[in-house]
Amino acid sequence: MATATGTATDLRPALAAVVGDEHVRDDAGALLTFSTDATPLQRGRPDVVVFPASTEEVAAVIRLANERRVPVIPRGSGTNLSAGTVPHRGGIVLVLTRMNRLIEVDPGDLVAVCEPGVRTIELAQAAAAEGLLFPPDPGRHTTATIGGSGGLRALKYGVTRDYVLGVEAVLGSGEVIRSGGRLVKDVAGYDLRRLLCGSEGTLAVMTEITLRLMPAPEEAGTGMAYFKNLADAARAVSKILSSGVLPVTLEFLDRVCIDAVEGYSNIGLDRKAGALLIFGQDGDRHSIDRDMRRMAEACEAEGASAITIAQSEEEAAGVLQARRAVLPALSRLEPLTILEDATVPRSRIAEMVGRIQEIAQRHGLTIGTFGHAGDGNLHPTVVLDPADEAAVHRAHEAFAEIFAEAIAMDGTITGEHGVGLVKLEHLERQLGAEHVALLRRIKTAFDPNGILNPGKLGS
Amino acid sequence: VTLETTAPDSPEHRRGIFTQELLDRCISCGFCLPACPTYGLTRVETSSPRGRINLMRAIETGALDDDDPTVVEESSFCLGCRACEPVCPAGVQYGALLEEWRDHAWTGRRRPLKLRALLWAVRARWRVRLMGLPRRHARGRGDGPSLMLGCFERALYPKVSRAAKRVAPELSVPAGQGCCGALHAHNGELERGTAMARALGEQLPGTIVTTSGGCAAHLASVVGPERVKELSQWLAERDGPNGAAPATQLRIGLQDSCHLRNGLGVWKEPRALIARHGEYVELPSAGACCGAAGTYAILRPEDSARVLDRHLDEIEAADLDAIVVVNPGCYRQLEQGIKRRNLRTRVVHIAELMAERS
Numbered sequence: 120m121a122t123a124t125g126t127a128t129d130l131r132p133a134l135a136a137v138v139g140d141e142h143v144r145d146d147a148g149a150l151l152t153f154s155t156d157a158t159p160l161q162r163g164r165p166d167v168v169v170f171p172a173s174t175e176e177v178a179a180v181i182r183l184a185n186e187r188r189v190p191v192i193p194r195g196s197g198t199n200l201s202a203g204t205v206p207h208r209g210g211i212v213l214v215l216t217r218m219n220r221l222i223e224v225d226p227g228d229l230v231a232v233c234e235p236g237v238r239t240i241e242l243a244q245a246a247a248a249e250g251l252l253f254p255p256d257p258g259r260h261t262t263a264t265i266g267g268s269g270g271l272r273a274l275k276y277g278v279t280r281d282y283v284l285g286v287e288a289v290l291g292s293g294e295v296i297r298s299g300g301r302l303v304k305d306v307a308g309y310d311l312r313r314l315l316c317g318s319e320g321t322l323a324v325m326t327e328i329t330l331r332l333m334p335a336p337e338e339a340g341t342g343m344a345y346f347k348n349l350a351d352a353a354r355a356v357s358k359i360l361s362s363g364v365l366p367v368t369l370e371f372l373d374r375v376c377i378d379a380v381e382g383y384s385n386i387g388l389d390r391k392a393g394a395l396l397i398f399g400q401d402g403d404r405h406s407i408d409r410d411m412r413r414m415a416e417a418c419e420a421e422g423a424s425a426i427t428i429a430q431s432e433e434e435a436a437g438v439l440q441a442r443r444a445v446l447p448a449l450s451r452l453e454p455l456t457i458l459e460d461a462t463v464p465r466s467r468i469a470e471m472v473g474r475i476q477e478i479a480q481r482h483g484l485t486i487g488t489f490g491h492a493g494d495g496n497l498h499p500t501v502v503l504d505p506a507d508e509a510a511v512h513r514a515h516e517a518f519a520e521i522f523a524e525a526i527a528m529d530g531t532i533t534g535e536h537g538v539g540l541v542k543l544e545h546l547e548r549q550l551g552a553e554h555v556a557l558l559r560r561i562k563t564a565f566d567p568n569g570i571l572n573p574g575k576l577g578s
Numbered sequence: 579v580t581l582e583t584t585a586p587d588s589p590e591h592r593r594g595i596f597t598q599e600l601l602d603r604c605i606s607c608g609f610c611l612p613a614c615p616t617y618g619l620t621r622v623e624t625s626s627p628r629g630r631i632n633l634m635r636a637i638e639t640g641a642l643d644d645d646d647p648t649v650v651e652e653s654s655f656c657l658g659c660r661a662c663e664p665v666c667p668a669g670v671q672y673g674a675l676l677e678e679w680r681d682h683a684w685t686g687r688r689r690p691l692k693l694r695a696l697l698w699a700v701r702a703r704w705r706v707r708l709m710g711l712p713r714r715h716a717r718g719r720g721d722g723p724s725l726m727l728g729c730f731e732r733a734l735y736p737k738v739s740r741a742a743k744r745v746a747p748e749l750s751v752p753a754g755q756g757c758c759g760a761l762h763a764h765n766g767e768l769e770r771g772t773a774m775a776r777a778l779g780e781q782l783p784g785t786i787v788t789t790s791g792g793c794a795a796h797l798a799s800v801v802g803p804e805r806v807k808e809l810s811q812w813l814a815e816r817d818g819p820n821g822a823a824p825a826t827q828l829r830i831g832l833q834d835s836c837h838l839r840n841g842l843g844v845w846k847e848p849r850a851l852i853a854r855h856g857e858y859v860e861l862p863s864a865g866a867c868c869g870a871a872g873t874y875a876i877l878r879p880e881d882s883a884r885v886l887d888r889h890l891d892e893i894e895a896a897d898l899d900a901i902v903v904v905n906p907g908c909y910r911q912l913e914q915g916i917k918r919r920n921l922r923t924r925v926v927h928i929a930e931l932m933a934e935r936s
Contacts (some may be wrong), residue, residue: 144622144624146647146648147642147646147648148624148633148636148642148646148647148648148649148651148652149622149623149624149648151632151633151636151641151642152623152624152626152628152629152632152633153623153624154632155606155632156606156608157605157606157607157608158606159605159606170621170622196608196611197608197611197623197628198607198608214621214622214623216621216622217621219621236621238612240612261609261612261665262607262608262609262611262612446607446667447667447668447669450605450667450668451668451669454602454603455605456605456668
């Protein structure tokens with residue numbers, strides 16, 4: 120475990136003076152449970168954990184950290200998959216779960232205003248109660264707090280950052296700024312709110328977020344199609360998108376995933392198929408019927424072996440079950456599951472999945488790939504026994520090759536999970552030295568003493 | 579950047595407190611956090627299922643001592659409601675892990691005094707019978723399955739087994755039943771709790787019907803789910819679906835039994851029975867722990883009351899005529915809470931509700 124910084128001797132009383140004694144933890148058990156997030160194998164012990172309740176308290180903690188030169192690692196529910204919230208250099212873990220007020224949902228301005236500790240599902244439910252939609256739908260929406268996330272509806276509706284209209288944030292320097300607000304159009308100044316989205320807690324801590332909402336669609340339709348191989352499925356995806364349809368759902372499972380899901384949940388999937396494509400549309404009944412028909416035709420034209428369009432809500436739930444069961448099914452194959460998010464242009468999905476399989480075979484690993492076919496966001500997932508240190512090492516090598524392939528195909532090392540700790544070593548290869556140097560200068564402007572999540576993005 | 583990669587500990591570093599496969603299942607995704615009542619109260623990772631599994635891993639490898647105050651506190655702060663299990667994508671058997679944890683942690687003088695007295699009271703069959711003697715629980719033979727009497731229910735709510743017998747006269751109530759051992763298994767006496775369930779399974783022939791969700795789940799885990807039926811589950815199988823209109827206009831809610839819902843997956847059946855009797859109202863927290871949690875209400879009364887609060891808020895807001903329970907612990911918990919708040923809602927066991935119709 121990483122050693123603590125040793126600067127913590129009188130941190131506790133100083134932090135307690137800010138947030139109250141009961142909202143500071145430095146007992147060994149608490150430090151242990153805040154040493155990790157959802158990333159396998161990554162941990163680092165913090166010196167202290169603090170739970171502020173307001174912007175003022177966050178700013179006071181940041182100012183204190185500047186005085187003492189102690190790292191601050193902001194954290195929500197800890198669902199990060201790239202060790203972005205692992206305190207590998209010790210310091211203060213700043214937990215935002217107490218800042219969970221949903222301040223307002225305004226159907227007139229079509230906005231919601233909330234604190235950062237609000238979970239995505241809470242926001243979506245509050246919007247739905249007003250007949251509105253908050254579209255970002257990350258896989259962990261029941262747990263994840265409002266942060267940069269992509270999810271299952273990104274092709275049609277975009278990702279979380281597309282919905283952030285305004286933020287209030289405490290900079291690494293301790294100053295408080297507001298950027299944007301309730302307006303769809305606002306070009307006064309640099310677009311700092313978008314810069315802060317996905318900055319992984321290295322520039323500032325958001326303390327209030329204003330989000331754009333949309334009118335909720337009336338209904339949704341769901342269908343699925345099997346293909347002999349992923350190349351056929353990928354051509355069907357291109358055909359769908361060039362047929363004038365912008366689907367809300369376009370997800371795929373490769374052969375390894377189909378096999379794992381069927382082995383786990385016995386829902387009648389065809390284990391001989393090479394790929395499964397799940398497609399869906401929302402809107403009014405007429406356009407759903409039209410789009411579902413067009414998508415089914417596109418699949419048929421590319422040689423789909425069986426096409427099903429759900430005729431009831433139960434059937435639709437059954438189709439989506441196949442997609443939802445992928446992670447549970449894969450995770451049951453071996454004790455350790457490493458889920459990545461390399462992303463390529465959608466025209467190259469089949470090529471990329473083929474490469475991933477070659478890499479898996481060469482390293483003697485089981486890698487299942489599933490993901491968002493509509494936006495090329497793949498989730499190559501390796502399962503292995505962590506006691507097998509050689510296999511852990513081979514997995515590390517395999518992912519390095521997968522990221523290199525993604526970059527070579529004009530893709531990215533991370534579509535939605537973030538760079539964090541685990542992908543920092545691959546970042547410069549994608550961005551180039553000048554770009555990385557610019558990130559460092561931006562980081563310095565926000566956080567002159569380098570206290571915010573140091574050793575990660577921009578460090 | 580130096581990456582700290584800690585490979586999981588090799589087998590020789592394991593102390594053998596936990597079954598390795600159970601502890602290895604957790605993939606740390608965090609899906610369990612919003613389902614956990616104690617995480618809901620605190621919003622602190624340490625008091626979540628994922629946090630507690632990390633604590634278990636730490637005592638298993640010796641990274642934390644058995645006497646570490648946080649470890650001791652969290653082993654007891656957990657309600658043991660198992661709401662984390664149905665939402666877990668990796669299939670972690672958290673309830674089984676907690677039993678192993680307490681089996682290790684709550685030995686000898688570390689076991690709370692109140693708990694020692696309680697477990698002692700129901701350990702011997704004759705003492706359990708003594709508890710039921712002054713009260714009139716159901717008696718008599720029938721040609722149907724065996725009705726299990728439970729230990730605390732026969733002492734606190736003997737009317738429940740009588741109601742069950744009225745609803746289903748074919749139930750047979752063998753005399754001399756002991757305790758099923760659920761309390762022991764959940765509170766640090768795993769071996770004894772298992773032995774008691776096995777003994778009860780031998781005493782009661784054939785299918786065992788129980789009016790206690792907690793007992794049902796424990797008994798089923800030992801003698802097999804095919805032999806154990808909770809009353810509403812058994813009635814649903816006996817009677818099949820019923821499309822009849824509700825008999826009354828009462829507004830009736832339900833408090834699920836955690837282990838019945840999360841352990842055995844039984845939650846539709848009591849709702850269907852209630853809908854035959856009146857207007858069923860699904861409270862937002864119907865499926866969440868009420869804070870009774872076996873011995874929890876006795877061991878940690880303040881936390882138990884905090885967990886109960888939102889249930890009482892919802893019962894009050896819905897202005898229910900009745901709230902139905904399927905477990906004696908929940909019965910006592912809700913009765914006391916409703917009395918404290920002076921609400922008009924009455925608490926009834928599902929057996930009593932069904933008996934009112936007949």
